[in-house]
Amino acid sequence: xxxxxxxxxxxxxxxxxxxxxxxxxxxxxxxxxxxxxxxxxxxxxxxxxxxxxxxxxxxxxxxxxxxxxxxxxxxxxxxxxxxxxxxxxxxxxxxxxxxxxxxxxxxxxxxxxxxxxxxxxxxxxxxxxxxxxxxxxxxxxxxxxxxxxxxxxxxxxxxxxxxxxxxxxxxxxxxxxxxxxxxxxxxxxxxxxxxxxxxxxxxxxxxxxxxxxxxxxxxxxxxxxxxxxxxxxxxxxxxxxxxxxxxxxxxxxxxxxxxxxxxxxxxxxxxxxxxxxxxxxxxxxxxxxxxxxxxxxxxxxxxxxxxxxxxxxxxxxxxxxxxxxxxxxxxxxxxxxxxxxxxxxxxxxxxxxxxxxxxxxxxxxxxxxxxxxxxxxxxxxxxxxxxxxxxxxx
Amino acid sequence: xxxxxxxxxxxxxxxxxxxxxxxxxxxxxxxxxxxxxxxxxxxxxxxxxxxxxxxxxxxxxxxxxxxxxxxxxxxxxxxxxxxxxxxxxxxxxxxxxxxxxxxxxxxxxxxxxxxxxxxxxxxxxxxxxxxxxxxxxxxxxxxxxxxxxxxxxxxxxxxxxxxxxxxxxxxxxxxxxxxxxxxxxxxxxxxxxxxxxxxxxxxxxxxxxxxxxxxxxxxxxxxxxxxxxxxxxxxxxxxxxxxxxxxxxxxxxxxxxxxxxxxxxxxxxxxxxxxxxxxxxxxxxxxxxxxx
Numbered sequence: 055x056x057x058x059x060x061x062x063x064x065x066x067x068x069x070x071x072x073x074x075x076x077x078x079x080x081x082x083x084x085x086x087x088x089x090x091x092x093x094x095x096x097x098x099x100x101x102x103x104x105x106x107x108x109x110x111x112x113x114x115x116x117x118x119x120x121x122x123x124x125x126x127x128x129x130x131x132x133x134x135x136x137x138x139x140x141x142x143x144x145x146x147x148x149x150x151x152x153x154x155x156x157x158x159x160x161x162x163x164x165x166x167x168x169x170x171x172x173x174x175x176x177x178x179x180x181x182x183x184x185x186x187x188x189x190x191x192x193x194x195x196x197x198x199x200x201x202x203x204x205x206x207x208x209x210x211x212x213x214x215x216x217x218x219x220x221x222x223x224x225x226x227x228x229x230x231x232x233x234x235x236x237x238x239x240x241x242x243x244x245x246x247x248x249x250x251x252x253x254x255x256x257x258x259x260x261x262x263x264x265x266x267x268x269x270x271x272x273x274x275x276x277x278x279x280x281x282x283x284x285x286x287x288x289x290x291x292x293x294x295x296x297x298x299x300x301x302x303x304x305x306x307x308x309x310x311x312x313x314x315x316x317x318x319x320x321x322x323x324x325x326x327x328x329x330x331x332x333x334x335x336x337x338x339x340x341x342x343x344x345x346x347x348x349x350x351x352x353x354x355x356x357x358x359x360x361x362x363x364x365x366x367x368x369x370x371x372x373x374x375x376x377x378x379x380x381x382x383x384x385x386x387x388x389x390x391x392x393x394x395x396x397x398x399x400x401x402x403x404x405x406x407x408x409x410x411x412x413x414x415x416x417x418x419x420x421x422x423x424x425x426x427x428x429x430x431x432x433x434x435x436x437x438x439x440x441x442x443x444x445x446x447x448x
Numbered sequence: 449x450x451x452x453x454x455x456x457x458x459x460x461x462x463x464x465x466x467x468x469x470x471x472x473x474x475x476x477x478x479x480x481x482x483x484x485x486x487x488x489x490x491x492x493x494x495x496x497x498x499x500x501x502x503x504x505x506x507x508x509x510x511x512x513x514x515x516x517x518x519x520x521x522x523x524x525x526x527x528x529x530x531x532x533x534x535x536x537x538x539x540x541x542x543x544x545x546x547x548x549x550x551x552x553x554x555x556x557x558x559x560x561x562x563x564x565x566x567x568x569x570x571x572x573x574x575x576x577x578x579x580x581x582x583x584x585x586x587x588x589x590x591x592x593x594x595x596x597x598x599x600x601x602x603x604x605x606x607x608x609x610x611x612x613x614x615x616x617x618x619x620x621x622x623x624x625x626x627x628x629x630x631x632x633x634x635x636x637x638x639x640x641x642x643x644x645x646x647x648x649x650x651x652x653x654x655x656x657x658x659x660x661x662x663x664x665x666x667x668x669x670x671x672x673x674x675x676x677x678x679x680x681x682x683x684x685x686x687x688x689x690x691x692x693x694x695x696x697x698x699x700x701x702x703x704x705x706x707x708x709x710x711x712x713x714x715x716x717x718x719x720x721x722x723x724x725x726x727x728x729x730x731x732x733x734x735x736x737x738x739x740x
Contacts, residue, residue: 268664
């Protein structure tokens with residue numbers, strides 16, 4: 055008897071749920087035509103391994119949309135932001151992308167945080183002709199640009215970071231390096247660029263090693279690099295790997311410098327490695343140290359006001375990832391303000407009208423040949439000094 | 449030669465970390481035939497709770513024992529509230545339950561402590577020690593000492609005390625054990641408490657080296673599980689041996705062959721060993737007999 059009743063309740067609630075879903079779809083479909091609201095979808099990795107990236111992106115997006123809506127929306131039309139969490143999982147990213155594109159009829163989709171998830175979403179964006187702005191690092195998200203008509207990205211690509219590092223090494227007179235890269239997609243993509251650009255900057259890679267993000271000890275790899283005669287170790291990964299490597303290098307008494315990637319551009323790296331972090335050099339966006347940016351910098355205004363608003367609301371640092379979230383949503387708002395309010399015109403606006411646009415990550419100039427829009431001089435070099443990231447003067 | 453020594457020392461460090469995690473699996477398995485896949489989560493809790501207590505200003509060693517006590521209560525609570533309620537479920541269902549528990553604990557930890565890894569100070573000074581040209585940190589030595597102490601304590605408990613005999617009795621034949629006046633339910637609770645303690649101890653020992661985060665349990669759980677399969681299910685010395693073999697394989701293969709192929713080499717070797725000895729290096733022929 056009890057079982058039957060449960061079954062009945064279950065079936066009824068399923069029907070109710072389906073009914074509720076379908077009525078919602080109709081609403082949003084109609085809403086778009088009347089433009090009573092602008093639907094913007096955003097998929098970021100709020101949970102899972104990419105969450106240190108996704109969380110600031112998620113928060114920054116929410117922060118800006120709340121601010122715009124509080125000010126009365128764009129030309130009187132409010133934004134309806136649909137945030138979705140892909141759990142750092144490519145299948146989930148695909149699912150959410152389909153939902154946002156088909157069910158919610160989003161004008162544009164932002165995200166995701168990881169390169170793999172972004173690449174999974176790219177296919178759907180291309181197929182359905184929906185503009186997408188990714189926060190992933192890999193250059194393949196927008197390369198080749200002929201096959202990425204609807205896809206843009208705002209973070210620095212690995213190639214910018216590698217150029218920055220090699221320029222720095224040239225200045226220091228270092229030309230033999232060992233690489234130690236994470237075996238995930240961030241690390242392998244970094245290694246790819248390190249290898250590709252090495253000959254251009256006259257740099258020889260004496261030893262290529264890799265590790266898994268959570269390996270407890272990398273002494274074996276470092277020992278190999280040490281005996282290969284490298285003058286510096288380039289480490290490409292995100293926490294905690296590089297912190298373990300810094301500690302291991304100190305343990306092994308390695309005198310050569312450690313060069314990191316923009317993946318460790320956060321205070322957490324220094325908190326973990328403590329004194330072993332001293333002297334580690336990385337390329338980074340400017341949001342890492344807003345107070346050290348000179349006042350005459352073109353980005354000064356954008357960076358400081360965003361940083362202040364973010365810290366006030368969330369009580370922690372936005373990091374460079376917050377800057378990606380900021381730039382992604384701001385680009386869309388810019389397009390909507392200019393009157394580009396459907397999928398096609400938003401894309402055209404991004405590609406043709408964004409010239410020397412000042413974002414938190416850098417100055418963007420998109421073109422039909424460049425959907426990233428940044429140059430390597432939007433990155434600066436930073437060094438750990440007295441337990442803090444410090445701007446390294448060029 | 450100097451490199452060889454360094455690879456050896458590194459392998460011993462990594463291997464001991466895996467071994468100390470693997471030991472936690474052994475106690476529960478030998479009593480209940482359940483492989484507790486939430487064991488890695490106990491290790492993570494050990495590290496993270498220690499971090500909270502120390503950052504709240506508790507003295508290091510007070511926090512150390514409090515951490516063990518808290519994780520112990522969590523392990524006991526897990527057995528009493530969830531696993532013992534699944535009356536008469538076969539070990540396979542219970543194993544699946546432990547997967548659910550591990551996902552739950554990991555999710556809660558992500559909410560409580562956030563996603564960033566944390567730093568915990570080592571037991572003693574952090575200056576590395578030079579052994580014939582190879583560097584080793586004092587914390588690595590502590591891990592080896594704790595691991596050996598745990599093996600010895602488990603041996604004494606199992607073979608020299610009445611509780612240990614009761615443990616073994618439950619493992620071999622629960623019905624006969626009950627006829628002899630042993631309560632298998634109680635023994636099962638006790639085994640979870642014991643392995644929670646071992647998990648917490650492992651977490652405390654490896655935290656200063658590894659920078660624990662909420663998701664550390666997955667990787668350590670897999671490596672610890674591989675170690676007990678390799679060493680022989682239910683055997684404490686086997687768990688240690690299995691952990692050390694994996695550690696040395698990882699270190700030497702990244703030292704002499706390629707760090708990119710490290711995992712492939714390790715798991716190929718494990719497969720080959722298991723093909724030759726299906727019940728593990730020190731495992732008994734009939735797994736059903738149990739025993740520690």
